[in-house]
Amino acid sequence: MTPDALASALLAVVTPIAARRRPDEALQLTAADVTLERPRNRDHGDWATNLAMKLAKPLGTNPRELAQEIADGLTIAEGVASVEVAGPGFINIRLEAGAAGALAKTIVDAGDQYGRNESQAGNTINVEFVSANPTGPLHIAHTRWAALGDAIARLLAFSGATVAREYYINDAGAQMERFGASIVASIHGEEKPEGGYSGEYIDELGRKVLAERPDLLSLSRDEQVEVARDVAYPLQLAEIKASLAAFNVTFDEWFSERTLHAPGPDGGPSLIDQAVDRLRAQGHVFDEEGAVWVRTTDFGDDKDRVIRRSNGEYTYFAADAAYYLSKSDRGWADKIYLLGADHHGYVHRLKALAGAAGEDPQKNIEVLIGQMVSINGARLSKRAGNIIEMDDIIEWIGTDALRYSLERSPADSPLDLDPELLRKRTNDNPVFYVQYAHARTHNVGRNAADSGVDRSEFAPELLTHETEAALLGALQEFPRIVAFAAEVREPHRVARYLEELAGLYHRWYDNCRVTPLGDAPVEPVHRTRLWLNDATGQVLRNGLDLLGVSAPERM
Structure with missing residues (x-):
């Protein structure tokens, strides 16, 4: 007998009892209202429920008296060997050996569908995770979110939700310009620019850029940076995808930030332009000192946010707004963001954004913050120079051991892995x-x-x-x-x-x-x-x- 079958049997006993005790008030109960737990002491039976204590007050009776009435009715149910009342009204249930053992065949017959459930049915959920800049290799912090994000998506889908795994490609803005400038500096044998990127992988990308664009050095410096950026970007993104595939992680959607800034059809407003107008229509946008603001304090944020500066430039918050609205427009009612330990400030900001967009910040958006992970004895990447690279860790520990060890602890707890143990x-x-x-x-x-x-x-x-x-x-x-x-x-x-x-x-x-x-x-x-x-x-x-x-x- 499965827990669902036992819950249904309990419901069949309780329903007429409730009708008899409260004939004027129809008590609407379903099997989901029946909580079953495994007793810690197996001498107490196979299952226990506090159903009588939950229903005693609504039914106007004593919990233990109600528990005994339920126990008397359940005793004759098929597959139940005995039922006992304990303490203030707990009901301990022991199944017949045949009823308990029948589960083995149920599982074998169900195969890979055993455990699938409908608890998340009807939910459409976008899970965004990793989302590293396409300017370098993935590192150990990305690795933890890759494992957890993928596992969360698998669990949600197995529980009946419609799920999309999404990677937000940060391919616009100053970091991409520094990426291109770093590659050009490497080609010229120069020091990296301030805030730029270094490591052997930059030198490798420089050689690949020159191989694809032998005319590069004949261009102006600004043109060289633009070409290097646009040639190297898909190469680095392909490496990221390969690293994730080796880690058994795939994405349904790779969403480019550039699409948020691009003009609409026939040169119309961009998605960011449209986002500002849509938030204004919701009544949460105001103008002050030449800048455009979103009144996010209405939804618990610590301060209102500038979405467009007085010089007409959009802030990164504008891209966040357009991206959030894009997810809703694409049919994802609920959004889960998995962010790193240094992103605590984003929680209230993103929830406030959901509220300003006319959605429920308590339901439609969830922000999970992960803590840092360290690996004893891990060496910095020879290619990247200043990070512990995902590919190196996978090669050292193995995909299975690494994924499992990253997933067996809560995301909000710091994690220190022992590679020698995992090997x-x-x-x-x-x-x-x-x-x-x-x-x-x-x-x-x-x-x-x-x-x-x-x-x-x-x-x-x-x-x-x-x-x-x-x-x-x-x-x-x-x-x-x-x-x-x-x-x-x-x-x-x-x-x-x-x-x-x-x-x-x-x-x-x-x-x-x-x-x-x-x-x-x-x-x-x-x-x-x-x-x-x-x-x-x-x-x-x-x-x-x-x-x-x-x-x-x-x-």
């Missing part, structure tokens, strides 16, 4: 521990096939060992863990769940045989345990996939 093939390495459990399920399957054990028979009532009850209990939790992780945008909850599941599987493996000993015959319990083994492998595989981590069949 070990021991149980001290969390990703190895989980992947090894998955590989072990396949090894058990291969040994079972060699011993003549198949899934031709399924007798769930035979899964009575205490390690089987614990393993089945954890497997039941997976859909709930996925839905909750999606709701709170916390992939680490899936990672920690997988580690717990792996531990329960290893203990089961040590106590329950899938293949008979010696020449003993194959019995129904062996075939049934193979279902449980394969169900565990499926859940481990589904969970790892949500984290963008591979599930090897051999290790």
Whole structure:
């Protein structure tokens, strides 16, 4: 019996009780109102609910008395072995072995769809992350957001949302001019300009620019900078895309900042021009001392923001406004921004922008701030000179170990990784521990096939060992863990769940045989345990996939 099935059974018991106690007031309840939890002490049963304590006051009764009435009705439900009332009104439920064990077949039959849920159905969500300037290689800070952003998008989509992964290309403004000037300086053998970029990668780009434009040196210096910028930019962006692909991260949309500044059709107003007009129409724009302002303090910002200076130049806030409105125009009602540790000041600013655009700052926009990550012993990039490059870290630690370790901690906690630990093939390495459990399920399957054990028979009532009850209990939790992780945008909850599941599987493996000993015959319990083994492998595989981590069949 799945948690959803048990919740429906509880609802079927509670609904007539509520109607009888409050005939004049129809209490509208759904299965979503029934909270089920796994008791910490398994002696208390398989599931517990506080439903009676939640409903006692609306129904005008004592919580324990209501709990007993619910327990009496639930006892006769199919698949329920016993129901007990504890404390002030908790209801502890124990399932029949067959009802609990039936989950193994449910999981195997569902395959890679097990855990998929509709908790985010109807939501259209744009997740923007990484968004590094296309002026150099990605580094370790980008790596953390690449892992977390992709995992959050996977969780949301698996929970029913329509999701887009978006990369905002900062390809306009002063940093692009400095990028081009740095390349030209390298070509001429000069020092980099103030605030410019340095490193071997700039020299490499300079050689590529000259190869593509051998006439470069015949141009004026300003023309050289423009050509170098426009030739090198797509080359550097292609390298960024390659780095992300090696990290198992892909984007649905690469949005160029330049499009916000470009004139509209037939030379009409740009998207930034239009954004100012649209915010003005909402009543939140005012003019003062020749500048145009947005009254963001109306929505909790610490000060009003200039959107166009008195000299007619737009501020970066104008691009933020146009970009936000573009997301809404493209059908994304909800927007998630993943920003670095140095972007705390953007939270109120972006939320205020949502309010000024006529949307709900508490619903339509969410800004997640990630903390820094450090890696013991990591060396600065030889190519970039002053950063720890993503490609170097991937080559050193590996995509799976790096992604998993970045995703198993909350984004708002500083992270210090130990590469030597993550390279070990021991149980001290969390990703190895989980992947090894998955590989072990396949090894058990291969040994079972060699011993003549198949899934031709399924007798769930035979899964009575205490390690089987614990393993089945954890497997039941997976859909709930996925839905909750999606709701709170916390992939680490899936990672920690997988580690717990792996531990329960290893203990089961040590106590329950899938293949008979010696020449003993194959019995129904062996075939049934193979279902449980394969169900565990499926859940481990589904969970790892949500984290963008591979599930090897051999290790």
